[in-house]
Amino acid sequence: MSYDLTVYCPGSPTVDEVRLLVGNTRGLHVDPDSARDTGVVVLRGMKRGYSFTVDGPFSVEPVDLPEEVVAVLPAAATMFQVLVEGTQEAEIPYGVRFARKLAKACHGVVMDEQTTDIWPQPRTVKAPPRTEPKPERRDVWISWLILEEDLPADFLQGYLRIAREVLPESVPVRFGKYEPLQFRFDSSGEEGFIDEFYNDDSNGWDIYYKNPPPVTYGKIEAPQLSAGNPFTRITLVVDGHALADSPLRSALRRFFLAVATELGAVYASAEVERHQDMGRVPIFNMRPPQWVGFQPYPLWWVWAGPRLAPDIGRFLGPSAKEHNGGLFRAFSDEPLDRDALTDVLGPENLPWIPAEYSATYTDHQMAPLAVASVIPEILRNREPLDLPPGIYNPPRKA
Structure with missing residues (x-):
């Protein structure tokens, strides 16, 4: 299993910019043996053990945005997935911190896929729920x-x-x-x-x-x-x-x-x-x-x-x-x-x-x-x- 976070950005950051952000984060390193165009494997510490993976960037259409993201970032155009894979529970905090750093760098937001929580929390009051029921899908x-x-x-x-x-x-x-x-x-x-x-x-x-x-x-x-x-x-x-x-x-x-x-x-x-x-x-x-x-x-x-x-x-x-x-x-x-x-x-x-x-x-x-x-x-x-x-x-x- 893995701990999954999704970073939504209004612009179009590149994978090279993600690599640079990893290199500028204390204790994190890009795995040189896994260079690819759609993702980065991140190592941590002096021993450079596996910490998490960043997949992306992926273009995203407005129709694919979760409602929680639309409420705070309707202009999201790009997404990255930060995945703490396997049983590396101790690495989850590092994945979360980097996801937030990436979101801050691209003026975006992070969704925790396990809880659907959004970071940063929106400052505006959420609109009241719709009073009319949606028609049942058929x-x-x-x-x-x-x-x-x-x-x-x-x-x-x-x-x-x-x-x-x-x-x-x-x-x-x-x-x-x-x-x-x-x-x-x-x-x-x-x-x-x-x-x-x-x-x-x-x-x-x-x-x-x-x-x-x-x-x-x-x-x-x-x-x-x-x-x-x-x-x-x-x-x-x-x-x-x-x-x-x-x-x-x-x-x-x-x-x-x-x-x-x-x-x-x-x-x-x-x-x-x-x-x-x-x-x-x-x-x-x-x-x-x-x-x-x-x-x-x-x-x-x-x-x-x-x-x-x-x-x-x-x-x-x-x-x-x-x-x-x-x-x-x-x-x-x-x-x-x-x-x-x-x-x-x-x-x-x-x-x-x-x-x-x-x-x-x-x-x-x-x-x-x-x-x-x-x-x-x-x-x-x-x-x-x-x-x-x-x-x-x-x-x-x-």
Whole structure:
């Protein structure tokens, strides 16, 4: 574990300025063997033992600022993370002192991530709390699973093209591999987005992106062929309140089917988030990640691609529609969560798929107790590829 502090600055200090500040602090030294562009390892004392690490600088957008920081430093543009790692509890005071020194030098503030306390304490009286309640979040999670052997070589270009043509709100705005997201699509473009996806020495490719509502979050994860996991997974989160608008709902449905058919998804689904057990997903990290079974509750939308429809098509019912060789079932017009869908469908139509096709869970259990007893052949893990240690996938992009 580590003790974490975050320093927010209104300007853009550099890592060289951090090194200089460390060198000017009595008893602290920059580790010369760990020089890097995005951080400093700090040693302390005559023996120069490890004390803490400063990671950064990272650009930060106003939308990513915690409320506690916005209240005292709404103009924060850069952040550093001061981490006292491992079991070095005696070093925590030194990390705290340096974080405060860095904040003072950049006219910023420190947030203690363990307590959310801010230093220095604001001198102004906090505004009274909002009297009107915030509307309850109602996110719709959409996911597509694509087998490696079906994945088009230019699938990222295809995904972005479909987004531009069908659902412009889903075109990435900010993207990257870690928070805070470091790139903007309007300046980096499609090429920058694709380069960042493949920017990983181990070929363990992935990318995340954030947008303003109605499409708020996206994620694209490559398979782990070294572990026998053959699925590329695309995830999109949409503000469910916005889907009361029928034209947007229609556009999202066209986008869902276009991605499913043009990128060759074997399975896709859409569901309204319910926080109690959103972790019950078909792909679970059971060492290795693998298909564990279909969700054991009704979903808003289900797509079975041409290679899966012969196995589960009969369970989608007569209201399922054929689409480019696959089957699509909308369990309701407007997005409903599983409780509402259960009431609408009635016990005679549930479960939507036989229990043996779903993993076994207990109440409030995220991880399955057991995988499904029936897994269609097309969804089973493959034989792991024999790749060098630390390499997940063979090169896909030069």
